[in-house]
Amino acid sequence: MSDAEVAERHWTKDLDGEPVALRPAEPAALIRTESEAIEAAHQIADLARAGASQRDREGRLPLDEVHALSQSGLLGISIPKEYGGAGLSYAVVGRVFEIIAAADPSLAQIPQSHFVMAHLIGIAGSEDQKRFLFGEILKGLRLGNAAAEFSKDPVSVMKTRLTPAADGYRLNGQKFYATGALTAHIVTVTALNDEGKPTISFVERTTSGLRVVNDWAAFGQRTTASGTVLLEDVQVSAERVIPAYEAFTQSPLGAIAQLLHSGIDIGIASEALKDTIHLVRTYARPWRDANQQHGYEDLYSIAQIGELEIRLHAAQMMLARAGVAIDEALTHPDEDSLAAASVAAAESKFLAADIAIQTSNRLFELVGTRATLVEHNLDRHWRNARTHTLHDPVRWKLNVVGNYYLNGIKPPRHPLV
Numbered sequence: 001m002s003d004a005e006v007a008e009r010h011w012t013k014d015l016d017g018e019p020v021a022l023r024p025a026e027p028a029a030l031i032r033t034e035s036e037a038i039e040a041a042h043q044i045a046d047l048a049r050a051g052a053s054q055r056d057r058e059g060r061l062p063l064d065e066v067h068a069l070s071q072s073g074l075l076g077i078s079i080p081k082e083y084g085g086a087g088l089s090y091a092v093v094g095r096v097f098e099i100i101a102a103a104d105p106s107l108a109q110i111p112q113s114h115f116v117m118a119h120l121i122g123i124a125g126s127e128d129q130k131r132f133l134f135g136e137i138l139k140g141l142r143l144g145n146a147a148a149e150f151s152k153d154p155v156s157v158m159k160t161r162l163t164p165a166a167d168g169y170r171l172n173g174q175k176f177y178a179t180g181a182l183t184a185h186i187v188t189v190t191a192l193n194d195e196g197k198p199t200i201s202f203v204e205r206t207t208s209g210l211r212v213v214n215d216w217a218a219f220g221q222r223t224t225a226s227g228t229v230l231l232e233d234v235q236v237s238a239e240r241v242i243p244a245y246e247a248f249t250q251s252p253l254g255a256i257a258q259l260l261h262s263g264i265d266i267g268i269a270s271e272a273l274k275d276t277i278h279l280v281r282t283y284a285r286p287w288r289d290a291n292q293q294h295g296y297e298d299l300y301s302i303a304q305i306g307e308l309e310i311r312l313h314a315a316q317m318m319l320a321r322a323g324v325a326i327d328e329a330l331t332h333p334d335e336d337s338l339a340a341a342s343v344a345a346a347e348s349k350f351l352a353a354d355i356a357i358q359t360s361n362r363l364f365e366l367v368g369t370r371a372t373l374v375e376h377n378l379d380r381h382w383r384n385a386r387t388h389t390l391h392d393p394v395r396w397k398l399n400v401v402g403n404y405y406l407n408g409i410k411p412p413r414h415p416l417v
Helices: 003-010 034-058 063-071 090-103 105-109 112-124 127-139 253-282 299-331 335-367 379-388 395-407
Strands: 011-013 019-021 143-146 161-165 168-175 186-192 198-204 210-213 228-236 241-243
Touching: 003 063, 019 063, 034 063, 034 090, 034 105, 063 105, 090 105, 090 253, 090 299, 105 253, 105 379, 112 127, 112 143, 112 198, 112 241, 112 253, 168 186, 168 198, 186 228, 198 228, 253 299, 253 335, 253 379, 299 335, 335 379, 335 395
Parallel strands: 143 186
Antiparallel strands: 011 019, 161 168, 161 186, 168 228, 186 198, 198 241, 210 228
């Protein structure tokens, strides 16, 4: 079967010519153990790494890779065992994101909101909603994001509305940074109800009035398709609406979101550092005052590689630590455990963002001018790091952590902490 024939089995196109995911012809694999999840993550990474640089150059979406990711069973590993999932720890989920992001950070970012929304289903959905939506995910269906809005208003201001209708509700509004929406089977739309409280609607990608525009034009994370979702009188049944306004007080939902972003940043850093070491050993020339034959013998280069490795290992350890804190908050949720999870996630995010920027920047200094040649496309590491680490301001992580340890003030709980 040709690549085109394989693609036709998994995707069709909408009226704008954009890809629309078909329901999987076969159910996704079922992952049961941590070792199976890690092995599957490495398999997806091997698949994605081969064409990641070329996809970045061309702005080509990783459609085959997205399908393979969902069919691998990885998108169901956080679903509780009582609903058919593996119920794996978030320490493992974070590691899975790191592994995939090292190969292709765009591919890793596409399902980030999928995991956040899967957790929200578990804490705020009814039993019927859990059984249905978890069942869909385990079959291989993907959830996409339609939450943020492109405006000059504060982040907390939202204009998208969910209003009652005779057959359920109607959605109207416009979303941006809608990562995963284009390649999703179900788009999760955040909107305010008549009481001004946030809700999440689970809307089929092909629903009339819902349009996904592939207008993402950032210099990094080019193939996430994090563009626009337009909502014009979109019908949604009451059974597909979940009240989200209590979710952040009941669980470490925001910390989970931050954990996954940290995993992506660390993945970018690890791949950039791996490329740096390879290129320093292969191409770097020693400075004339070094009195060495090879660039990898330069004492200053050796020291900088050592520093970057230490910082990377610290970020990886903090990612695992944040995962453990989140798992503890899920097992014994109270004000103290939830606060500890948020702080641990903030600490992880700070170190992850820092090492992603550091490694992708120092690559050029250590390798030299040869690293800037377009043929290598090494700037994709920096572009991806710089773009993804802007997801939310790291400077506020320092404030959260400092206030917690210095003044005993627990962090607020919302999607960003």
